[in-house]
Amino acid sequence: MDEILDRAIQLLRMMGPKKLSQLGETSHERWKTISKRAVRMNTEEIDVLVKIYPQYALWLASGQIAPEFGQTSPEYDEAHSGVSTTSKAPGQSPS
Helix, strand or coil: HHHHHHHHHHHHHHHCCCHHHHCCCHHHHHHHHHHHCCCCHHHHHHHHHHHCCHHHHHHHCCCCHHHCCEEEEEHHHHHHCCCCCCCCCCCCCCC
8 A cells, every 4th residue: 555655645746735625525634644644545535636637547556557548647747748747737837
C-alpha cells in the first residue's frame, strides 16, 4: 500500500487539499493529514482521486501505464507534453 500511497499523495499535491475537499466528502484537514502520512488513506479518498484523474487510475493502483488505452502517469504526461503536470490540475490555467 505504501507505493499506492506515494502515488496518491503525488496526485493530492497536484490538486491540493483545499480543492480536493471541495470535490468530495473528505475535509481539508484530513487531506492535509494524509499528505503528511499521519493517517491511512481510505477507499473513498482514492475514489475521489480516480474521479478527478481517471487517466491515472491504472498507474495509481499498480504503478503501470498503458498509453494506448489512455492510462498514463503524471511523469509520462509531463515528458510527452512539455508542460509540467506536477503543479497544475486539470482545468487550471497556467500562471
